[in-house]
Structure formats: structure tokens, C-alpha cells
Amino acid sequence: MKKFMKRGWFACIFVWLICLSMSGKLMAQANSGDDVRTVTLNMLKVPLKDILTEVGKQAGVTFSYESSLLKEFQKTSFKVEDAALDDCLEQLFRAYPIVYKRTGNIVVLKRKPRQVTISGFVRDQTSSESLVGASVYDVNSLSGVATNAYGFFSLSLTIPPGSNGIPVRLQTSYIGYESRSFTIPSLIQDTVLAIVLQPNAAIKEVLVTASETNRQTVRNTQMGAMEVSHATIRATPTLMGEADIIRTLQLTPGVSVGTEGISGLYVRGGNSDENLFLIDGNPVYQVNHIGGFFSAFNNEAIKGMNFFKAGFPARYGGRLSSVVDVQTKEGNMKEFHGSASLGLISGNLNLEGPIWKDHTSFNIALRRTWLDVLTTPVMAIINHKKKDGNTLKVRYAFHDLNARIDHRFSEKSRMYLSLYNGNDVLKAKNKDDWEGYLNTQDSYMRWGNLVASAGWTYAFSNKLFGKLSGFYTRYCSKISYSEEKISGYEGEEYYRHALDQTMNRTGITDFGVRTAFDYQPVAAHHIRFGADYLAHYFEPEYNRLKALDSDKPDSMQIGQTFTDEHLWAHEAAAYAEDDWEISDAFRLNAGLRFSLFSVENKTYTGLEPRVSLRWLLSRDLSLKASYSRMNQYVHLISNSFMDIPTDSWMPVTSRLKPLVSDQVSLGAYYNWNRLLDFSVEGYYKKMNNLLEYKDGYSLIPSSVSWEDKMAVGEGHAYGLEFMVRKQTGRTTGWVGYSLAWADRRFDEINEGLRYPSRYDNRHKLNIVAMHKLSDKVELSAAWTYSSGNYTTLSLENFRPNDHLHLPGETSSWGTVGEDYYDKRNNYQLPAYHRLDLGINIYRPKKKGRMGIWNVSIYNVYCRMNPIMVYKGDVKDKTSENGTTYRNAFKSVGIFPIIPSISYTYKF
Incomplete structure (x- = not known):
């Protein structure tokens, strides 16, 4: 009896799944109205408008779009055989900047939103050195990026359909430098910019204007990271007059000093050999002098430093801590x-x-x-x-x-x-x-x-x-x-x-x-x-x-x-x-x-x-x-x-x-x-x-x-x-x-x-x-x-x-x-x-x-x-x-x- 009841339950569940699947298919067909709509075409070098007319006749649908949408496209060829309407439309518009939406017998066509990219390099005005981690921020779209290790940035923006361009207000900033703003009244195509920033030391005003750079720790995904500049390392109190990036990091949370006077890093419970030290991307195995009293990094040769202790980007590997x-x-x-x-x-x-x-x-x-x-x-x-x-x-x-x-x-x-x-x-x-x-x-x-x-x-x-x-x-x-x-x-x-x-x-x-x-x-x-x-x-x-x-x-x-x-x-x-x-x-x-x-x-x-x-x-x-x-x-x-x-x-x-x-x-x-x-x-x-x-x-x-x-x-x-x-x-x-x-x-x-x-x-x-x-x-x-x-x-x-x-x-x-x-x-x-x-x-x-x-x-x-x-x-x-x-x-x-x-x- 128990065996029979088990089989009965399995049979009921199986029938229920079949009914659910069939009802889903019926509902999808009812919503789309596409149970029998197929298209067969073989048209050579004709305007896109003619192809849409023929598709509309065979599938019983009407296309709705602005009259100017199709004028810029040249004649084309198109061939399908016994294709479902959605498959036909997807294949047709694959090569065009057009998106479509079908509701019943109406197919609405619109121009795709267009993307433009602003790219370039951010450099120091006096020396032409690249600035690592500089912020490039568009005030209007609230989107921004940071420059990579070579000062390069790429910022993509979207131009709405039908628009002849978008206004852009770029703000570029970097700690220790004067911020700069750029205005582009109507951005319509990819643009390359060479941005130079003036060091604060060259201007009379001492106070640094706050900018969107200050929000980067809130807006980015990075955790357990810290960026330290050359100026910060120099300003930190030193031992024997030697500015030292290791001693600067020892003053941050999660980093144990180890033994006094030793330039060691013990990060979040790790050992000293679990830290990856890189100079220009290359590993360094011995980073201390005098048994560890000073680090091997000469501050006069350093432009900047990035420190990670959690949420490690995939580009780094080989150490634990x-x-x-x-x-x-x-x-x-x-x-x-x-x-x-x-x-x-x-x-x-x-x-x-x-x-x-x-x-x-x-x-x-x-x-x-x-x-x-x-x-x-x-x-x-x-x-x-x-x-x-x-x-x-x-x-x-x-x-x-x-x-x-x-x-x-x-x-x-x-x-x-x-x-x-x-x-x-x-x-x-x-x-x-x-x-x-x-x-x-x-x-x-x-x-x-x-x-x-x-x-x-x-x-x-x-x-x-x-x-x-x-x-x-x-x-x-x-x-x-x-x-x-x-x-x-x-x-x-x-x-x-x-x-x-x-x-x-x-x-x-x-x-x-x-x-x-x-x-x-x-x-x-x-x-x-x-x-x-x-x-x-x-x-x-x-x-x-x-x-x-x-x-x-x-x-x-x-x-x-x-x-x-x-x-x-x-x-x-x-x-x-x-x-x-x-x-x-x-x-x-x-x-x-x-x-x-x-x-x-x-x-x-x-x-x-x-x-x-x-x-x-x-x-x-x-x-x-x-x-x-x-x-x-x-x-x-x-x-x-x-x-x-x-x-x-x-x-x-x-x-x-x-x-x-x-x-x-x-x-x-x-x-x-x-x-x-x-x-x-x-x-x-x-x-x-x-x-x-x-x-x-x-x-x-x-x-x-x-x-x-x-x-x-x-x-x-x-x-x-x-x-x-x-x-x-x-x-x-x-x-x-x-x-x-x-x-x-x-x-x-x-x-x-x-x-x-x-x-x-x-x-x-x-x-x-x-x-x-x-x-x-x-x-x-x-x-x-x-x-x-x-x-x-x-x-x-x-x-x-x-x-x-x-x-x-x-x-x-x-x-x-x-x-x-x-x-x-x-x-x-x-x-x-x-x-x-x-x-x-x-x-x-x-x-x-x-x-x-x-x-x-x-x-x-x-x-x-x-x-x-x-x-x-x-x-x-x-x-x-x-x-x-x-x-x-x-x-x-x-x-x-x-x-x-x-x-x-x-x-």
C-alpha cells in the first residue's frame, strides 16, 4: 500500500509539472500572439523599409517608428526561411543601431542609445609624469573613473536616442594637485584628452579644494585598501631622519609592527613573508636594511604606493596577507x-x-x-x-x-x-x-x-x-x-x-x-x-x-x-x-x-x-x-x-x-x-x-x-x-x-x-x-x-x-x-x-x-x-x-x- 501511495504521489507531481509547462507555453503564445507567425524572405539590395513591409504582411504585424529612423541606412539584402517572427527580427536588426519591442500586433522601433568614450592620460604639468589614481569625474552623469598605473583613463558615456550629443562637465583631481574642469557643450563622438594638473606647491592658495576624489572610498568596490602619496610618507615622523613607507603602513589599522624598530609587516594575523612587495610590478624578496631597522624603499625614488589587505583584485597573487x-x-x-x-x-x-x-x-x-x-x-x-x-x-x-x-x-x-x-x-x-x-x-x-x-x-x-x-x-x-x-x-x-x-x-x-x-x-x-x-x-x-x-x-x-x-x-x-x-x-x-x-x-x-x-x-x-x-x-x-x-x-x-x-x-x-x-x-x-x-x-x-x-x-x-x-x-x-x-x-x-x-x-x-x-x-x-x-x-x-x-x-x-x-x-x-x-x-x-x-x-x-x-x-x-x-x-x-x-x- 505504501509503495502504491508513493507511486501515486510521483504520478501526481509528474502530471502537475507537465500541466505547468504546457500552461506556460500557452500563456507565452497568448501574450505574443505568435503561435503560427513565420516569415520566409529572399530580398536583394532593397531598402530596409521594403523588408519591414514584407515582414508585416507575412506576420500580420504593424511597425511603428519615426520617419527619419530609416533614412540613413543603405540598401541591404535579407534572407530567411520559415523563421519565427522574433528570430527574424533579431537577425534583421543585428547589424543596425535599432531596438524593437513587440506588443501584440504592434512592433515599435527605436534608435539604440549610443555610447561615446572619453579617454586619455592625466599628467603632471611641470614634469609630464603620469599621475596614478587621479580621478576623472563627469558631474552631469555622476560617473567617474581613476587613472591606472600609467595615468590612462577611459570613461564611457551614453547618448540618449535622438539626441545630437550630450553636455559633459569633466572634473579632474588628484591629491596634492590643483583640480581642473573641462566643459564639452555637446559630445557626439569618441574624444581623446591630454590632461595636465598643476601641483599645489606652485599656487599661492594652501587649502585644497574638496572634490569627488573624496568620495572614491564610498563609491568604489575596493575594501582594505589604502593609497599613500610621496608627500604623506615624507610628512610622517621618521626614525633617524629616514622617511619610510613601511613605517607609514605600520600606523594603519590591521597592521602589526612586530618588534620595535623592525620594518616588518604582520597584516591581519599573517607572517612577514606573506606580504607581496612590488617595485613597478616586479617582486622584491628582501625589503629591509640593518636587520629591519630601515626599509629598502628610498622615498626619493617613489611616486606613490597602493596597499591591499582584503578584497584583493585578481591581478595580484602569490601571497596570503x-x-x-x-x-x-x-x-x-x-x-x-x-x-x-x-x-x-x-x-x-x-x-x-x-x-x-x-x-x-x-x-x-x-x-x-x-x-x-x-x-x-x-x-x-x-x-x-x-x-x-x-x-x-x-x-x-x-x-x-x-x-x-x-x-x-x-x-x-x-x-x-x-x-x-x-x-x-x-x-x-x-x-x-x-x-x-x-x-x-x-x-x-x-x-x-x-x-x-x-x-x-x-x-x-x-x-x-x-x-x-x-x-x-x-x-x-x-x-x-x-x-x-x-x-x-x-x-x-x-x-x-x-x-x-x-x-x-x-x-x-x-x-x-x-x-x-x-x-x-x-x-x-x-x-x-x-x-x-x-x-x-x-x-x-x-x-x-x-x-x-x-x-x-x-x-x-x-x-x-x-x-x-x-x-x-x-x-x-x-x-x-x-x-x-x-x-x-x-x-x-x-x-x-x-x-x-x-x-x-x-x-x-x-x-x-x-x-x-x-x-x-x-x-x-x-x-x-x-x-x-x-x-x-x-x-x-x-x-x-x-x-x-x-x-x-x-x-x-x-x-x-x-x-x-x-x-x-x-x-x-x-x-x-x-x-x-x-x-x-x-x-x-x-x-x-x-x-x-x-x-x-x-x-x-x-x-x-x-x-x-x-x-x-x-x-x-x-x-x-x-x-x-x-x-x-x-x-x-x-x-x-x-x-x-x-x-x-x-x-x-x-x-x-x-x-x-x-x-x-x-x-x-x-x-x-x-x-x-x-x-x-x-x-x-x-x-x-x-x-x-x-x-x-x-x-x-x-x-x-x-x-x-x-x-x-x-x-x-x-x-x-x-x-x-x-x-x-x-x-x-x-x-x-x-x-x-x-x-x-x-x-x-x-x-x-x-x-x-x-x-x-x-x-x-x-x-x-x-x-x-x-x-x-x-x-x-x-x-x-x-x-x-x-x-x-x-x-x-x-x-x-x-x-x-x-x-x-x-x-
Whole structure:
């Protein structure tokens, strides 16, 4: 019975679906009146009007249209056989700018709305440099675009049917430049504009006129992004007088500083190697100097920078947490200019000008430290005062060289050559002369980047812009150590007793080619697509030990190479994204990136969807949501919180899979009176296949495979970020606050239990303000606060043949024994906070020259923020039975108040 009832129900449902389908077809036929209307035609070289007349006779319909609609069309041929009326009309009007609508027996014909495109380039009036991210906005249609990385824009507008053109009021603006307006009374065809903007410094008025640029954060789909100009970087208070884009980013929500003084980025719970750094679109692997105290980006060579931490566009890939896209200056095509800067620890020289006026330009920037010059006399004095025969010589220096040549074939076609080279060198020599024995130790370290690229850009049409580039990038570090012993007795001739030499080398080299296109077919769609290919050459680890004895023949000398690995890997990617304005309220950016990585006969592929949606509630208020998946195929293996030459870039392997992150973000954005941008963003990020050293494995010798040292796990990060930013007027700056959580879990670490990330800073508050007192004086201040970092400390000790020794107990044995670590990252350092102040004084000279004094004070109220905590003995008391000690934790802080001064001369 139950079986019969089941079959009955299925039969009823089946009959109901058939009836529903038939009724739908009958209703459609009733509405259209097209149950039997077919057309057969074979007409050659006749007016379109005659074809419509014949179609009307056969199908029984009447065409309604303006008499002038068909006059401009030439005679045509048309052939169909037994075609449905709708199919016939669709085929007929496919080649004409006509749309039709059929209601019963009436077919109404209208002219299609026509689209025209305004395209061109926005450049600096004085230097002819392209302006990246400039706003081009049509006041009448309320539509606008931003220029791409080469100053190109394409804005499509719609001309209504029957109109002889539309009025256009274009407003072009860029932060730091005077806005310009253009009026076109009647736009009837595609137009190309060459727009030049005047820098604000060239006009007397200090206040910047607010414009539609201020609403871009509300109107676009991008989340978790920030654009930082050269002027903002220069105005931010500095350490040792060195303007630094990394330190500027550290003052934004969602970015953890890491360890004080280190130019690190830990974005939304990620690690330092999960940030993609690009110079002119090319990857840079080492971005720090002096172990991280300064970044490798020379501010004098930088034009601007875009920072992404969520809602990643599909054109970016290869890292999990953030993208820092740096554009360098193109060089002045009209006049020669330059600048020279002197700071406490470094000097800077920047030269630019035309090689062929209005066609070819150059820009070169060189920065070099003179720490080696300053430390040489100091070390000489110290060694002179020593009386024990020991001498120590230390020399450290770094340099950065940025060079670029741009050539303009025409307004549409340009090419460039770009070069970056940055290196650190550290040398140390120690001599110990004691009673006839001379021991000499030499250490040498060298590490740095070399990036070279060539690119060609071309505006194929007013809707299509393309770029083709090739590049070479290399990071390499070398460390060598040698020890020589000379022995003998007084009155006898000295001879070499032994010489030990060790060498360590690591590096990564890339060869690559990129293509990228911007295409705007219609006003509602802005499409970007392209492809990348990189060939990676890894030198993960090279270790060699050589021991020489002077009294043995060469055949008996000892030399051994422990590791000498070389790996080739291939990485490719293709992407496409569409910024689609669905309606006035809704705008969608949807993209897909396909990535491939092949190494050691193992190939990984990944699909990385990216989606961002904006809902415009009013002209000044919007809601946004985004989702991004990111894959990462290379890792930085480090056993220190500092960036040092022993760190190695390693690829994924057959045992270690690619890192993967999925991030969801929600946010609200509001622009108040075109002056203040308010934003709040919430995010959740899941990370898989993270790598971490197993407990106790970071110091194990290289004879153990690096894969065996690593544990694989997962991480979570989530939080809220608030920001208020002001970009115009005498006073600019921002206030940002983060409430964040970040944790990790590895099966082989911490007994598989979840533990907080090292930089799980729950609260972070930044206040940055810059105020222009006049044309000559600019003040700046930055205050930062964050919850303390986490570290792993031994809270208990085991002593041989004794009971458990807890902190606070007293004993004459001190801390003799074994440290016991119960959990990973079990101790949180005290909160971190610091105030920096700065002032820029501009001194105009003759012939447009300028002198700029910068005075900065780092850590104004001299808070010794701890960078580490260790356990040691503290004297407890002294009695007849001797001195007793107790265990105590001691903190180490290395940065007191640091004043600095620098001078820049622009000519």
C-alpha cells in the first residue's frame, strides 16, 4: 500500500509539472500572439523599409517608428526561411543601431542609445609624469573613473536616442594637485584628452579644494585598501631622519609592527613573508636594511604606493596577507631637477631630467649610509684604550640605487627600463694577541636585491590599454667566517698553525614576463585581464667547511660541503576581473585567478576567486562585502624575529603543500561633507598549510633536512577595524583602531593545542596628524598603542636530583637545571606605546630651488618598550649562610628618545 501511495504521489507531481509547462507555453503564445507567425524572405539590395513591409504582411504585424529612423541606412539584402517572427527580427536588426519591442500586433522601433568614450592620460604639468589614481569625474552623469598605473583613463558615456550629443562637465583631481574642469557643450563622438594638473606647491592658495576624489572610498568596490602619496610618507615622523613607507603602513589599522624598530609587516594575523612587495610590478624578496631597522624603499625614488589587505583584485597573487605595490618616479621630460639629502646615518642624491625633451627622461636615486665612516674612529678609540692586546674592527654599510628611463614614442605608446639594486655589507675582524699566540677571526656578510625590468605600454584604442614587460629579480646572501691561529715562542719565528673557513650562501632568482590589459567596452564594465610567467631558481642552502694545517700537504687538507641544493620551479598565472556597475546602487567586482606551480615533478594548481560588492545607500554612504582566496608557493624559513641573511626562501615540495587563505570582509563607509572618510571593516581569515619550526628544531644543524624541521598547521584571524581619514585642507591625517585575534594550531607543536600568534595584538590605536602652519612650516605627530606581543618563556625549572623549582623560590643553586616550557607563546609582553613628533621647514631659494629641514623626535617620552624578556638570577639576600638568589624575568628595551635632523636641497 505504501509503495502504491508513493507511486501515486510521483504520478501526481509528474502530471502537475507537465500541466505547468504546457500552461506556460500557452500563456507565452497568448501574450505574443505568435503561435503560427513565420516569415520566409529572399530580398536583394532593397531598402530596409521594403523588408519591414514584407515582414508585416507575412506576420500580420504593424511597425511603428519615426520617419527619419530609416533614412540613413543603405540598401541591404535579407534572407530567411520559415523563421519565427522574433528570430527574424533579431537577425534583421543585428547589424543596425535599432531596438524593437513587440506588443501584440504592434512592433515599435527605436534608435539604440549610443555610447561615446572619453579617454586619455592625466599628467603632471611641470614634469609630464603620469599621475596614478587621479580621478576623472563627469558631474552631469555622476560617473567617474581613476587613472591606472600609467595615468590612462577611459570613461564611457551614453547618448540618449535622438539626441545630437550630450553636455559633459569633466572634473579632474588628484591629491596634492590643483583640480581642473573641462566643459564639452555637446559630445557626439569618441574624444581623446591630454590632461595636465598643476601641483599645489606652485599656487599661492594652501587649502585644497574638496572634490569627488573624496568620495572614491564610498563609491568604489575596493575594501582594505589604502593609497599613500610621496608627500604623506615624507610628512610622517621618521626614525633617524629616514622617511619610510613601511613605517607609514605600520600606523594603519590591521597592521602589526612586530618588534620595535623592525620594518616588518604582520597584516591581519599573517607572517612577514606573506606580504607581496612590488617595485613597478616586479617582486622584491628582501625589503629591509640593518636587520629591519630601515626599509629598502628610498622615498626619493617613489611616486606613490597602493596597499591591499582584503578584497584583493585578481591581478595580484602569490601571497596570503597583503600587497604593497610601489610605483617609482618616471623622470621629468621638460627640465633638469634634483635633490640632495643629508641625515644622521645616510645621504641621498636624486637626479632627473630629459634626455630628449618631451620624449625621453631619466630618474636616478642613490642612498647610502655612512655608518661605516662614523664607526671607524669610534672603534679606533676603543681599541687604542684597550691594554689586553685584543682589537675589534666592525664595518657596516648599505646602499639603494633606483634608476629608470622612460621613452614616449607617442601619446599612446611608451616604454621604460627600470633598475633597483640594494645591498648590505657587514665586516668584522677580531685579533687576540696573548703571550705569543695570535688568534684572528674574520666575518663577512653580504645580502641584497637586484631587480631589472623593461616594459612597453600602448593604448590600442580609447577602450583598450595594454602592457607587456619582462623582468629579472635576484636575492642573495653570503656569510663567510675564517679563523687563523699563529703560535710560537719568544725569539722563535711565528708560523701558521691552523685556518678554518666556513661559508653559507642562500638565494632566489626569478625570470619572468607579464601581460596586463585594461578594457572598458561599455560604461558599466571595466575589465582587466592578463597573464604572468615566472621561472624560479632556488639556492636554499649552501654550507661548506674547510680546515687547513700549514704543516700538512694539500692532499691531507680537510674540506667538506654539507649542503649544496639547487631547485628550479615554474610559476604561471592567468586572471580576469570585471568591475561591473549593475545599477546606481550596486557595483560588483568579480574576478578569477588561475595559478600553477611546478617543482620537482610535482605540479600544484589553484583557482582563486575574488568578489567585492558595493551597495550605495546614499551618495555618501555605502556597504561593502568581499571574499578572496589566495595561494602562496614560496616561504621564508627564519629562526629569528629579525630579517637576517640566514633566512632562506624555499618553495613548496611534494611534502609541503601551498599555503592557502580564505578571507571574508564586511564594511561600511561614509564621507562627511567631502572632508572626512569614515570606515569600519570586520574580517575573518582562515589560513591552511602554515609552516613553523617544530619545538627545538630551529637550531638543529643543516645536516637535517629543512622539511623534517617544519610542522604544518593552520591559523585563524578575525577582528574589527575603524578608521577616520582626512586628506584635504591644512590639517590632514587619520585615526585608526583595531580589535583583533590571531592564533595557530599545529599537531606537532604545543601538544596540538591552539595558541596565540606571536603578534596577536588585541588592541591597536594609531593617531597621525599633519598640520600646515604656513607655506614654510609643517608639523606632524604620530602616537601608537598596541597590546604586547607574545613570547615563549620557561615558567618552571628542573634541577638535577631535586624538586621542581618554581619562580619566586630562593636557593643558593640559582637557576642551575633544565628549563621547562609548558606552552607555546605562553607570556604576553607589556603594552607598547610611543609618541613621535616632526617638523618640516621649507626655505625657498632663487630660481625655484628649495631647502627643507626635517627635525624628528622618536619616542618623545622615552618609554623603553621591551623587545624581549628573559629569565635570570636576582640577588635576594645575603646572610651568614651565603648569598641567595631568586628567579626573575628581566625585560630588554633598546630604543630611548632619539632626536634626528636632516636637510634636503631641491634644485
